[in-house]
Amino acid sequence: MKTNTPRDMLAPGGVIKATPSVKKPEVIRDATTFPDTPMDDATSHDGNEDAEKTQTKNGNAEHNTSRRGHDSAEKNGTKPKSMADMVWEAPKLDGPQVFKPESIQKIGYATTSIGVPAIYFSGAEIQKLATSLGHAIVGKFSHSIPTSHQIQKALDTIKFRRGFTWKYINAKHILVQFEDIADYARLLSGPKGTPVWYIDRHPMRVLKWSPDFDAYCESPIAAIWCNLIGLPIHLFDQSALFAIGKLLGTTFQVDRATANKSRLSFARICIEIDITKPPPEEISLDICGHEVVQQVKWDKIPSYCGECKHVGHKSEVCYAARPSERPP
Numbered sequence: 288m289k290t291n292t293p294r295d296m297l298a299p300g301g302v303i304k305a306t307p308s309v310k311k312p313e314v315i316r317d318a319t320t321f322p323d324t325p326m327d328d329a330t331s332h333d334g335n336e337d338a339e340k341t342q343t344k345n346g347n348a349e350h351n352t353s354r355r356g357h358d359s360a361e362k363n364g365t366k367p368k369s370m371a372d373m374v375w376e377a378p379k380l381d382g383p384q385v386f387k388p389e390s391i392q393k394i395g396y397a398t399t400s401i402g403v404p405a406i407y408f409s410g411a412e413i414q415k416l417a418t419s420l421g422h423a424i425v426g427k428f429s430h431s432i433p434t435s436h437q438i439q440k441a442l443d444t445i446k447f448r449r450g451f452t453w454k455y456i457n458a459k460h461i462l463v464q465f466e467d468i469a470d471y472a473r474l475l476s477g478p479k480g481t482p483v484w485y486i487d488r489h490p491m492r493v494l495k496w497s498p499d500f501d502a503y504c505e506s507p508i509a510a511i512w513c514n515l516i517g518l519p520i521h522l523f524d525q526s527a528l529f530a531i532g533k534l535l536g537t538t539f540q541v542d543r544a545t546a547n548k549s550r551l552s553f554a555r556i557c558i559e560i561d562i563t564k565p566p567p568e569e570i571s572l573d574i575c576g577h578e579v580v581q582q583v584k585w586d587k588i589p590s591y592c593g594e595c596k597h598v599g600h601k602s603e604v605c606y607a608a609r610p611s612e613r614p615p
């Protein structure tokens with residue numbers, strides 16, 4: 288096996304220590320953004336350990352095509368493709384790929400920048416390119432990175448609902464792509480609300496992938512759970528919770544007790560927020576002209592350092608910005 292894993296990391300396979308919660312959260316799907324697809328229960332992984340190949344949940348690394356049996360009508364383009372389709376239907380290449388200019392969509396605007404050849408891509412073009420990655424998360428190992436076997440085993444242990452693939456980006460980062468937003472939210476929010484998973488002894492912090500991903504700058508976008516204490520009982524409803532969540536950020540999911548109304552003292556929602564900006568700790572609910580102040584109790588929000596662009600500490604205590612203060 289040709290490996291891009293550091294040699295010193297070839298330890299025996301381990302399991303993710305974080306125990307997946309028994310009660311699965313319920314994802315709030317925004318039909319306008321995430322087209323729903325039929326659920327299919329995931330099959331078990333058959334143990335493909337080759338880091339050179341795309342790692343998939345059902346072990347079909349050799350044929351990384353759609354697993355949902357699209358018929359020819361769909362392939363002919365009679366049905367719009369979802370983001371998941373674009374991710375899972377990537378063609379399998381056995382040799383070099385020849386450019387066929389007549390069939391390539393022309394994007395970008397060639398220009399020069401201070402005498403250097405340059406190309407400009409618009410926001411819409413970049414967005415479209417980024418969309419082809421689907422729901423993607425960067426896993427970051429700050430100290431040591433596990434072997435592909437350890438990573439595959441740990442991800443399998445989480446028991447995602449649908450398919451995922453992962454690849455090494457470099458010696459510190461992996462990219463995990465999900466078919467289902469629920470699985471994306473699950474990994475991004477981390478075990479017990481902390482965005483750090485343990486793969487054997489290696490802590491893996493999870494960060495949202497975005498087009499401006501930079502291996503040296505961490506994304507300040509994180510999925511954080513919050514509790515709406517004393518939310519009026521009739522607002523324990525998917526539409527109402529989604530609308531309220533949108534005031535705070537990108538709403539992902541509610542926990543099971545909120546979804547089935549088994550705990551009415553508070554509603555619990557997972558929301559993607561920018562941790563560099565303190566999120567609201569109260570919002571106002573105007574219920575037919577009757578205004579109620581609603582407290583929002585956030586789980587611990589990680590610090591973000593604007594100096595070194597890393598999650599986990601504040602700028603005031605950044606050693607990267609002030610090396611002289613680094614402890615011996």
Ligand SMILES: [Zn+2]
Pocket residue numbers: 592593594595596597600601602604605606607608
């Ligand atoms: Zn820092």
